Amino acid sequence: MSKEQLTSYPKDKINILFLENISDKAVQYFKDQGYVNVSKLNGALSEDELIKAVKDVHLLGIRSKTQITKKVLESAKKLQAIGCFCIGVNQVDLKAATTLGITVFNAPYSNTRSVAELVIGLSIMLIRRIPDKNKAAHEGIWNKVATGSYEMRGKTMGLVGYGNIGSQVSVIAESLGMKVLFYDTETKLPLGNAVAAKSLKDLVSKSDIISLHVPETSQTKNLINKSVLKNFKKGSILINYARGEVVDLDALADSLKDGQLGGAAIDVFPWEPEKNGDKFSSPLQGLSNVILTPHIGGSTEEAQANIGEDVSIKLYQFLEKGITNGSHTVPAIGLPPVDGAHRILHIHNNVPGVLSAINTELASHHINILGQYLKTNEEIGYVVLDVDKKLSAQAAELLRNVKETIKVRMLY
Numbered sequence: 001m002s003k004e005q006l007t008s009y010p011k012d013k014i015n016i017l018f019l020e021n022i023s024d025k026a027v028q029y030f031k032d033q034g035y036v037n038v039s040k041l042n043g044a045l046s047e048d049e050l051i052k053a054v055k056d057v058h059l060l061g062i063r064s065k066t067q068i069t070k071k072v073l074e075s076a077k078k079l080q081a082i083g084c085f086c087i088g089v090n091q092v093d094l095k096a097a098t099t100l101g102i103t104v105f106n107a108p109y110s111n112t113r114s115v116a117e118l119v120i121g122l123s124i125m126l127i128r129r130i131p132d133k134n135k136a137a138h139e140g141i142w143n144k145v146a147t148g149s150y151e152m153r154g155k156t157m158g159l160v161g162y163g164n165i166g167s168q169v170s171v172i173a174e175s176l177g178m179k180v181l182f183y184d185t186e187t188k189l190p191l192g193n194a195v196a197a198k199s200l201k202d203l204v205s206k207s208d209i210i211s212l213h214v215p216e217t218s219q220t221k222n223l224i225n226k227s228v229l230k231n232f233k234k235g236s237i238l239i240n241y242a243r244g245e246v247v248d249l250d251a252l253a254d255s256l257k258d259g260q261l262g263g264a265a266i267d268v269f270p271w272e273p274e275k276n277g278d279k280f281s282s283p284l285q286g287l288s289n290v291i292l293t294p295h296i297g298g299s300t301e302e303a304q305a306n307i308g309e310d311v312s313i314k315l316y317q318f319l320e321k322g323i324t325n326g327s328h329t330v331p332a333i334g335l336p337p338v339d340g341a342h343r344i345l346h347i348h349n350n351v352p353g354v355l356s357a358i359n360t361e362l363a364s365h366h367i368n369i370l371g372q373y374l375k376t377n378e379e380i381g382y383v384v385l386d387v388d389k390k391l392s393a394q395a396a397e398l399l400r401n402v403k404e405t406i407k408v409r410m411l412y
Contacts, residue, residue, distance in 0.1 A: 011035050014319070015078075017053060018061035020044050022085045023308030026061060033316060043275050051075045059315050061085055062092075064295070065274065070096035080409070081318050083311040087111065087298065088243075089328050090216055098329040098379045101347035101406040105314040105326050109164055110306035111298030115241055116168035118297055120176070123209050124152060126237045126263040131289050148262070150208075153177035158207025160200065160223070161242065162188040166213035170194045181207055185219075201231045209237045216243035226251040235262040241297040244268040253283040256290065263289035267297045322384050322411055331375035331382045341370045342392030343411040346383040349404040350376045358383060361398045367391045380406065 011034045018026060018040045030038050044065040045053055054060055054076040061083045062068065068082060070093045082092060084106040097104050125131065128149045136143040157173040159166040159182040170180045170191055180194040183203040190196060197203035200223075204210055210232070214220045224238065224247040232238070238261060240247050249270070255261045266284060272295060273280050284290050298307075317323040317334075322345045325334045330347060337343065348354045355374050362369060371386035387395045396410045 012037065014059070015039075015057045016059045016061070017041070017057045018085075019066050020063035020085075022061050022063065023304045025305050025308035026083075026085065026312045029309065029312040030316070047072060054079060059083065059319065061311065061315070064088060064091055065272075066091060068092040068097070073097055073100055073102060076102075081105065081315055083315045085304075085307045085311050088215065092328075094328055095379075098377070099406075101330065101380060103318055103324055103330040104328045105311055105318075106328070107307040107310040110310045111300070111303035112164045112168055114300040114303040115165050115297040116172060119165075119169050119211050119239055119241055120172050122239055122265040122291060123157070123173075123211075123237065125291065126239075126265060126289060127152060127155070127209065129263070129289050131263075131291055155179070155208040156181060156206055158182070158197070158203045158210040159194075159213060160184075160203065160210065161213035162190075162194075162196075163213060166211070167191055169211055169213070200228065204228065204232045204236070207233060207236060209239065211239040212242045212246055214242050214246060216245050221245045222248045224248065224252070226254070229255040229260060232261060234260060237261065237263040237265075239265045241265070241267040244270045244272065249283050253287060256284070256287050263291075265291040265293070267293045268295055320411065322409075324382065330380065331377050333373055333375050333382060333384055335371070335373055335384055337412070338371050338386040340389065341386035342389050342395075344385045344387060344392065344396050344399060345407070345409045345411065346385065346399050346402075346405065347407040348381050348383070348402070349406065350379055350381045351404055354381060354402065354404050355383065357402050358385075358399060361402055362387070362395055365391070365394065365398060367395045367398075 014035055014037060016030055016035060016038045021042045027038050027040050047069055050072045054072065056078055057076060058078050058080050060079060064086045068091060073093060073096045079102055081103040084092065086106060087108055089104055089106045092104055094104060133143050154177060156179045159170060162182040162184040166182060170182065173180055174192045181197045181203050182194055183197040183200050226248060229251055252264060256264060269282060282292060284292060314326050321337060322343060323334045324330045325332050346358065368388040369385060374381060374383045392410060396408055400408045
């Protein structure tokens with residue numbers, strides 16, 4: 001099947017918008033596929049700005065700062081899919097997107113290596129107290145001492161969360177001669193000689209370096225708080241390159257000041273500036289042996305290129321083939337194109353009888369279904385139909401009138 005046949009909607013009528021300086025690789029990918037209306041903006045937009053910007057947009061690409069609210073989604077009448085060019089999707093109102101039949105993709109694996117490498121690098125810097133020595137040298141003070149500086153070998157790395165990033169940190173840490181403990185709410189198969197801790201308290205009390213790798217949820221908010229910090233091994237190091245709400249920064253600052261903790265590296269914060277150059281403040285500023293970075297855990301050239309490619313492919317596959325593998329809203333279906341047929345996508349409220357109504361409606365008009373697949377989640381159902389070419393336009397119109405329909409789109 002040729003490229004020209006893969007979409008019934010003219011490519012020059014499809015509007016694609018990328019925000020937050022998404023990799024040029026994403027822009028080029030769609031241009032290489034024949035899409036000409038591809039726009040890119042460097043920063044995030046406010047809710048009011050988004051409502052105006054997405055009015056005629058079919059595909060939207062964002063990173064972590066752009067907040068896609070229900071109000072924004074309801075104003076985007078032509079929006080088919082959102083690509084989150086990052087690990088998380090918490091910046092999108094997923095419930096509203098699901099209800100409206102808007103597919104949401106992300107790149108959960110593409111920058112894992114970048115974050116894992118940096119966590120190990122930070123661990124070495126902090127356990128050797130390099131921030132303090134660097135500061136002294138810049139101030140013209142020669143501070144050549146070994147006191148309080150240690151090797152990684154033989155120390156214990158504690159990982160809170162043993163997913164895509166945590167497990168990679170585990171492998172690298174073990175290759176440096178470290179022992180690895182991990183704590184996860186789900187049962188995970190350990191890599192190498194890593195050992196599952198019995199509890200969070202058990203992990204933090206035994207670890208020299210604790211690195212957080214958990215999502216931002218109601219359960220993880222202030223997971224590391226004043227009470228938990230009291231159980232940390234004295235002189236241990238905390239690294240948070242996960243989510244800003246996971247650590248109580250005021251409590252952490254107190255633990256650093258009184259010597260309970262020996263150092264920290266923080267990349268994510270409960271509140272972060274909107275753009276480069278904006279003022280930033282934190283209770284950790286000015287503290288000894290603390291490294292603060294501006295949410296750059298996954299910000300490498302390699303990671304951004306990988307994310308740009310990964311999410312772009314998912315958006316393209318959905319736009320031209322109806323494939324939803326990796327979606328957080330519309331149920332995942334991945335069917336190859338069928339020769340000799342036109343493909344129609346039908347998204348509907350997940351209530352009994354919709355598939356029967358679809359088949360009854362088409363059969364009553366003598367429209368032959370060459371292929372059909374249905375998948376549902378709690379909120380919606382997604383049907384991919386391959387129908388007789390001669391009657392596909394009529395079929396699409398009939399499907400729009402089926403009760404509980406949210407969206408109908410004819411692909412090719």
